[in-house]
Amino acid sequence: MAFPCLDAVESRTQEIASRSMTNGPEPSYTTGAHREFTSKDPLLLDYGGRLKEFTIAYETWGEMNADKSNVILLHTGLSASSHAKSNANNPRFGWWEKFIGPGLALDTSRFHVICTNVLGGCYGSTGPACIDPADGKRYATRFPILTMNDMVRAQFRLLDALGVDKLMASVGASMGGMQSLAAGVLHPDRIGRIVSISGCARSHPYSIALRHAQRQVLMADSNWNRGFYYGGVPPHLGMKLARQIATVTYRSGPEWEQRFGRQRADPSRPPALCPDFLIETYLDHAGEKFCLEYDANSLLYVSKAMDLFDLGIANQEGIRRLREKNKHKLLEGSSSGGEHSSGGSQREACTLSLPRVPYTEQQVSNKNTVPSGGDAGNIVVSDDLVLGLSPMRNIPTLVLGVESDILFPAWQQREVADTLRKAGNTRVKHVELGQDASLFGHDSFLLDVKNIGGSVKSFLEEFV
């Protein structure tokens, strides 16, 4: 039996290896032109890491008004850059191209939209692929563990530098929907309105499992080399496989049923173990397209930050205590300037041993202490989350969910809305798109201009 899909991987490895001999290491990630803000003040991270300095890449659309009151901060999904929309400097289509512009969902004739590449990303912001100023080498997996809050803190440093005291709105989808809520909890006085699309207030185990599978597959690629692949062949196969798994979680079954059905790529040929059905060639292509477009270590760190996301009060309190314990690192940093986040203590701190006794199947019980959302309808709002989200109680909030989403299922957005209401927020708007409205699953936020864009636009422009 022939395996053209494996032949393709092998020749790609050879091609990259020989190209890097002549042209230097690759890939270099770019989305074209963006602005950069560099903070020379150190940033203390939630889990004790410290960045002596950091850069945030960003792009803007629309004019900022005189009192800087028309600013929308747009948060991205996991792998997106700041390039949400084409502009004069960079005519390439952006990831929210049809949602941003005069008269569109984020109306640039009224608002000034800022989109950043997240801290930890690879499109211009400081991340694992960057040079550690402490030793002139790439961070790789010496980079410290990040959280959503860390990313949001970095964004607000940028807003400080731009002189933006209060956002007109914080808007985001998917991971950006997490960040939009995190921003509301962290800086409630600096945000006018919040939009959280296909996000959640804390990651649930199923989404952790789906990301875990991607990370494990990526880390299993020997080219990943425990994160130290810069200058060599990057783990393009691991990235390709991880992206295929991700793509399955981004779309929905009914959509693929309509779009691909059981069509085979070439029905005249006998079945094979390499991609064969049209859905398989689609996934293969999605993986292929992505595998050199994003930094593998960025994927790992940002994906992990999503798992760690939990706006419940218990987690917030735990992190608060940790930050208190570690705040001395900020002072050390500003005086000496030599110590850095990925130093000894962090390295040791990140040594996790698996439990000696492996996990064994247990009898199912409902004794879990944190009440949680389940299937359609019966959301049990937890006090932990009500207390955690209570800083947002005065911020008008739009929560948008999509029934066909399996990664951020609709019950998670219902949980956010119900929790906010229970926390006393009287201006919560919750929209759930049924399968009649959108079959695109999690990716609806990228595709459904009418329903997603329409809801966002009317929420941002209506008198709340």
Added chain:
Amino acid sequence: MAFPCLDAVESRTQEIASRSMTNGPEPSYTTGAHREFTSKDPLLLDYGGRLKEFTIAYETWGEMNADKSNVILLHTGLSASSHAKSNANNPRFGWWEKFIGPGLALDTSRFHVICTNVLGGCYGSTGPACIDPADGKRYATRFPILTMNDMVRAQFRLLDALGVDKLMASVGASMGGMQSLAAGVLHPDRIGRIVSISGCARSHPYSIALRHAQRQVLMADSNWNRGFYYGGVPPHLGMKLARQIATVTYRSGPEWEQRFGRQRADPSRPPALCPDFLIETYLDHAGEKFCLEYDANSLLYVSKAMDLFDLGIANQEGIRRLREKNKHKLLEGSSSGGEHSSGGSQREACTLSLPRVPYTEQQVSNKNTVPSGGDAGNIVVSDDLVLGLSPMRNIPTLVLGVESDILFPAWQQREVADTLRKAGNTRVKHVELGQDASLFGHDSFLLDVKNIGGSVKSFLEEFV
């Protein structure tokens, strides 16, 4: 940062390599004692392969009555052996332990239950790990492509040998639910009742995508070596990763929400990229437990056979034409005895090239020629499937589905039931377990003795 999960993989590889130096190649797959039936008559496979001879491993429970009219044929899921239940020869717990026995779902005080390891499997039946009689070497990926119908044909050879003309019932779940229907279409006169649990009448693209991801991950393990790993270190890492992905598709989000929530394996330690949350250690353990328990090539072939499953009339007609074209191979085989399934023509036939132009994102349309099931409720029954299932119109059939199943979603079982009814079957019973009844997702058939077992028992024992 430390990576204990990668350390564990490396030491396992070394351990296997050194063990195989002293004890010979491993693993050898076994579930203990089983009976074997070997057919010396060649078997022509749907896609043109031919097995000169083949063996089917099987086990039985309960007494066969004098006229052999009380036989239930039980079909397994993908990776299960014939060991559905402990017995005197093999006291190990079976995969349907609590569903088989006196007074249980398959009541062995009344029925004689036969369970086989599928053709292509690795627990005693002929599969890729077996020796090819033509050259004395393991088949590996020289093994021919299989279908569900091929597996059912092999089972019926066993029934012929046992003198069982007509089954009291054909029962199966998951892949076994596919086979149970396939048997009904292939041999409607030889089956009294059919039970199909969490199965389908044809694989849909989402389930193909989920299996595709597993196969790709497995095939990416360099130890897989395009299938020729026997005698060396097997692709245990690829198998572990594939199993973790599979496990995600076997369970449901709400169940894990209750069971694991956001608990971390060791909350006193900082987050890490290796398994960290309890759900991650659970998946890691599930992968670990499986990775040497099943043959990698069997997984690929049987998984592919599931993708190819389509009881629609168009597919049946296509296969019928193919079998007609290839039937000469049976005659050749019985005379010469030298030619075999994995010979030249099959090898060439399995060479699939990817399309030269990669798949590009297309505008979504509903012009797909085969109407298909979508979301809850609005099943459009296709004529293709009505004609395909019409041989079953006189067989009382129980179709069982679980709302929380994402691999074989509940609409697929509704599709089977609606299609059978439209084909004129007036004795179709359809049961769908809502999330109030079962949160176990696809795995409900292994776990839910009360609801799944109860429905099966009453269907088999009631006067139809």
